[in-house]
Amino acid sequence: MQQQQLLKIANEYGSPLYVYNAQKIESQYKRLTNAFDKVKKLKVNYAAKALTNVSILKFINSLGAGLDTVSIQEVKLGLHAGFKANDIIFTPNGVSLTEIEEVAKLGVQINIDNLAILEQFGSKHPKIPVCIRINPHVMAGGNTNISVGHIDSKFGISIHQIPHILRIVENTKMKINGVHMHTGSDILDIDVFLYASEILFNTAKHFDNLEFIDFGSGFKVPYKEGDIETNIEEFGKKLTTRFKTFCKNYGKELTLAFEPGKFLVSESGYFLTKVNSIKQTTSTVFAQVDTGFNHLIRPMLYGSRHEIENISNPKGNQRFYSVVGYICETDTFANNRRINEITEGDILAFKNAGAYCFNMSSNYNSRYRPAEVLWYNNKAHLIRKRETFEDLLKNQIEISF
Structure with missing residues (x-):
């Protein structure tokens, strides 16, 4: 999107504000499907946890994607947005057997990553097909909080516990129709991914009636x-070749599945915020903005870097600023970052704000959560209203003293 478009949207809808570009989401979806266009059966399940605004879900559904969910609430949002139950996979971690059973009643594909839960579910519901999430013990991901395939991870059933899985399947006579892994986010080296994929292929050989393999x-x-x-293009060629070989040896054409979240929506998003004041100290110039980690927590939680542009002064001389929020504790978006000269009232745009940004926002300091806008067909569409004081009181029950 152009800076002038973003500035116009900020002027119309106020700040702080999340803006998403539908065209970018679509191009990322097509990029992934094109990379695997030689695979006969491909399923792209959007990881809803990245961004669950219902309008975003409806748009992604219109592209032909399925949905990857981690809670019964995400499942219900997906169904509300128009996804068919058989196009949704439920991949929770640490939830109760009761929640899994409730989701199963909705007709959604179940994915289990716990031996105890697998045995309980299989004993009670042997006819309901189940996917198994394995832990390949491969350390991958840009931050320890988002690297989930290593040996100490709480996610997945260890590859060393495959004999236990086979014993449970034998005893319960349950049907295993898929195997799945997820090693982490921000994976740079496709060879690491391909190595983990080999572990998944070796796991798949133990099951005779698979329908899909989820990477x-x-x-x-x-x-x-x-x-x-x-x-993605190189990875698509290499994994496609290996997947075809596996299917040939397996004797059946399986579905190759992925569950991208950040890949689809991250670059589509912009977070717009207004500068409240400029504060000069002995060593630092602070740009103090009308938001905080209550709205965008990733820099403080993960140490993530978001490019910041002053869209109000795109041709100004660059200076060094530390961009900080209004939360009453350390609340830093960027340290000593080169940004075009900033003055009070300017609008700053944070890039890569489509994934795990609004969805991780809160009302900390009793601040209202931002509005959301979708840029679609060259027009801005409000897809979430800004919260009001009444929203802070909603669901609270006041008692008299």
């Missing part, structure tokens, strides 16, 4: 100019 996701997107990203 997770975790593709790295660029966060700054010249940044390294996952080479």
Whole structure:
């Protein structure tokens, strides 16, 4: 999107504000499907946890994607947005057997990553097909919080516990129709991914009636100019060749599945915020903005870098600024970053704000959560209203003293 378009949207809808570019989401979806266009059966399940606005879900559904979910609430949002139950996979972690059973009643594909839960579910519901999430014990991901395939991870059933899985399947007579892995996010080296894929293939050989193999996701997107990203096209060629060989040896054409979240929506998003004041100290110039980690927590939580542009002064001379929020504790978006000269009232645009940004926002400090806008067909569409004081009181029950 052009800076002038973003500035116009900010002037119309106020700040702070999330803006998503539908065209970018679509181009990322097509890029992934084109990379695997030689696969006969491909299923792209959007990881809803990245961004669950219902209008975004409806748009992604219109592209032909399925949905990857981690809670019964995400499942219900997906159904509300128009996804068919058989196009949704439920991949929770640490939830109760009751929640899994409730989701199963909705007709959604179940994915289990716990031996105890697998045995309980298989004993009670042997006729309901189940996918198994394995932990390949491969360390991959850009941050320890988002690297989930290593040996100490709480996610997945260890590859060393495959004999236990086979015993449970034998005893319960349950049907295993898929195997799945997810090693982490921000994976740079496709060879690491391909190595983990071999572990998944070896796991798949133990099951005779598979319908799909789910390779997770975790593709790295660029966060700054010249940044390294996952080479999806090269990865597509290499994994396609290996997948076809596996299917031939397996004796059946399986579905190759992925569950991209950040890859589809991250680059589509912009977070717009207004500068409240400029504060000069003995060593630092602070640009203080009308938001905080209550709206965008990733820099503080993950140390993530978001490019920041002053769209109000795109041709100004660059100076060094630390961009900080209004939360009453350390609340830093960027330290000593080169940005075009900033003055009070300017609008700053944070890039790569489509994934795990609004969805991780809160009302900390009793601040309202932002509005959301979708740029679609060259027009801005409001897809979430800004919260009001009444929203803070909603669901609270006041008692008299």
